[in-house]
Amino acid sequence: MNKKIVNLLKMIVLSLGLIAVVIAFGNKNENNDNQGNTSYGFAMGTSISVAIYDNDVDDDKITKSIIEEIKILDKNILSWREKDSEVSLLNQSCGEANSYEPSEELYHILSQSLALCEDSQGALDITIRPLASLWNIEGDFDEEFVPPTEQDINDTLQQVGYKNIVVLKETYSNVAGETTVENHYVSFEKNNMLIDLGATGKGYALDKARDILEDEKVEGALITVGGSILVYGEKCDGSNWKVGVRDPKKPNDTGAMMGHIEFPAGTITCVSTSGGYEKFKTYEGVDYHHILDSKTGYPADSELLSVTVVCDNGLYSDGLSTACFVLGYERSLPLLEKYEAQAVFMDSNGDIIVTEGLKDNWVEY
Incomplete structure (x- = not known):
């Protein structure tokens, strides 16, 4: 099989593992009668899932519309890989x-x-x-x-x-x-520069999806684009949303959680996670992850394993998770405050730090 196809399939499997975890938490309820109608797609180099919780709308039409909108956004505007974007x-x-x-x-x-x-x-x-x-x-x-x-x-x-x-x-x-x-x-102002919106584009895709949900008057939805998630509205039974956060100490186990964030019914917000465990390569026993520090030119060394940011704006939640991973915990706090965002950090010792505004929502395992 063509090597590029093999690599693409590997990326899809990894992404679907993350999505399966998120959807499982989003659907979790005691009576097991509140399963959202979920559709899947692929764009922006990652997997997409759209779960609709509303018995009074055409959920098939809406899920297809959202996935298609994200694909068009990627192909026509955001992708640095598409030569005509x-x-x-x-x-x-x-x-x-x-x-x-x-x-x-x-x-x-x-x-x-x-x-x-x-x-x-x-x-x-x-x-x-x-x-x-x-x-x-x-x-x-x-x-x-x-x-x-x-x-x-x-x-x-x-x-x-x-x-x-x-x-x-x-x-x-x-x-x-x-x-x-x-x-x-x-x-x-310099030649040979290249823009890459990968650190904010997935979050912006959630903002676009939210616009569609509002236009279609959808009651509830849970949408994932890679490591960015939109929690929207209310499920049919009014139960809380539960968004799992992966354990970065177990990178090969997509089902391993360090905890979850619980949101009350009616919440509309975005959750984005950045971590060195997501994509890395090893050389002579040393792991090199994909989140680079533009000041040093090397993978960021902030003594963090992962950062999960909660913010009402999808683009900001996505970009903030990357920025905070590079900055480290202490230097992230003023930035989070400016954007009225909250976060969950795991440091290199495995300690979990939750900002004040999220402590009542966080459930640690």
């Missing part, structure tokens, strides 16, 4: 002398993502792609892994830095002042 076209056309005019939607995503980059002081950096490609930890599972040299890392770091992205907005009106038009432009 907006992000790819931006990466191809931008340089010191060129600019790109993004759609209103990409402009919105870039603006929110860059705000997170700035507020996290670069712990989240959407220009990390050249460095990620150099390390290739997300690449071929069967390929022999050798860490890049320090010289290669230092050279590649010259292509990384969100502060070198320039986003401009031009606003003008017609002569009578009746119509206001906005034009947006993106440019890079």
